[in-house]
Amino acid sequence: MDLREQTAGAGPRLDHTVEDGVATVVISNPAKRNAMTADMWQAMPVLLEGLAADPGVRVLVLTGAGDTFCAGADISSLRDPAGRPQALAVRAEEALAAFPGPTLAAVRGYCVGGGSQLAAACDLRFAEEGASFGVTPAKLGIVYPSSSTRRLVSLVGPATAKFLLYSGELIGTERALRTGLVDEVLPRGGLDERVHRFTEVLASRSQLTQAAAKEFADGREDRDAHWSLQARAGDDTAEGVAAFLERRAPRFTWTAGSSGDAPTSG
Numbered sequence: 001m002d003l004r005e006q007t008a009g010a011g012p013r014l015d016h017t018v019e020d021g022v023a024t025v026v027i028s029n030p031a032k033r034n035a036m037t038a039d040m041w042q043a044m045p046v047l048l049e050g051l052a053a054d055p056g057v058r059v060l061v062l063t064g065a066g067d068t069f070c071a072g073a074d075i076s077s078l079r080d081p082a083g084r085p086q087a088l089a090v091r092a093e094e095a096l097a098a099f100p101g102p103t104l105a106a107v108r109g110y111c112v113g114g115g116s117q118l119a120a121a122c123d124l125r126f127a128e129e130g131a132s133f134g135v136t137p138a139k140l141g142i143v144y145p146s147s148s149t150r151r152l153v154s155l156v157g158p159a160t161a162k163f164l165l166y167s168g169e170l171i172g173t174e175r176a177l178r179t180g181l182v183d184e185v186l187p188r189g190g191l192d193e194r195v196h197r198f199t200e201v202l203a204s205r206s207q208l209t210q211a212a213a214k215e216f217a218d219g220r221e222d223r224d225a226h227w228s229l230q231a232r233a234g235d236d237t238a239e240g241v242a243a244f245l246e247r248r249a250p251r252f253t254w255t256a257g258s259s260g261d262a263p264t265s266g
Helices: 038-053 075-079 084-097 114-121 146-167 173-179 191-204 207-217 224-233 236-245
Strands: 013-019 022-028 059-064 103-107 110-112 124-128 132-134 184-186
Touching: 013 038, 022 038, 022 191, 038 084, 059 114, 059 191, 084 114, 084 146, 103 114, 103 191, 110 114, 114 132, 114 146, 124 173, 124 191, 146 173, 173 184, 184 191, 207 224, 207 236
Parallel strands: 022 059, 059 103, 103 124, 110 132, 124 184
Antiparallel strands: 013 022
């Protein structure tokens, strides 16, 4: 499936599809390079909550319609003196970071401002050659949220985070890959196929392993006993070992719902 595919309709919106265990959320506001409106920011956590509760969703992909990921927040919304759009953006970012399954940003074109904020909240970022990344609050006199700043620092380190935040300059895929802002760079025309194949792999793996790894990697330090209990009570370990010895694909059955306690981000 083309990750840029849109559903029928008009106006700024978040489209989504679910296919073979993979939910694809498409940021769609082509008239403004997929800039996020206040309504779109507000819709994101609601949409993610619904997808997280769907037992058929194992992986989530976030991308943009057409040839742009997201050029940031709709500038007109930033005139709100109460700062509501920024609060909504942080809420959307945190909801994305807390999504219980693996998340991947598939990036083409501009990934700037709020777009970079959303991409950084995903577990992984794959980009097509020619994509541009920027964190641009210094161009607008905006204070970047502390949680977003910490997340950026955890990805690229303090020096690169300061370069991006101080200057607001855009960087290309080569530097983004070198600094850890993206995980893979694909040649033009190769992003969809790579994302499709990789999410197939993710959807076939143990959700138990992924959920525990996500919590630990995000800094959670108080759940070792919980995940040890989940491993002992479930069948994934026995199934994984048996499948390996029998040289067949494993059939993992653990889900977040089966634990009675959905994973949470640290």
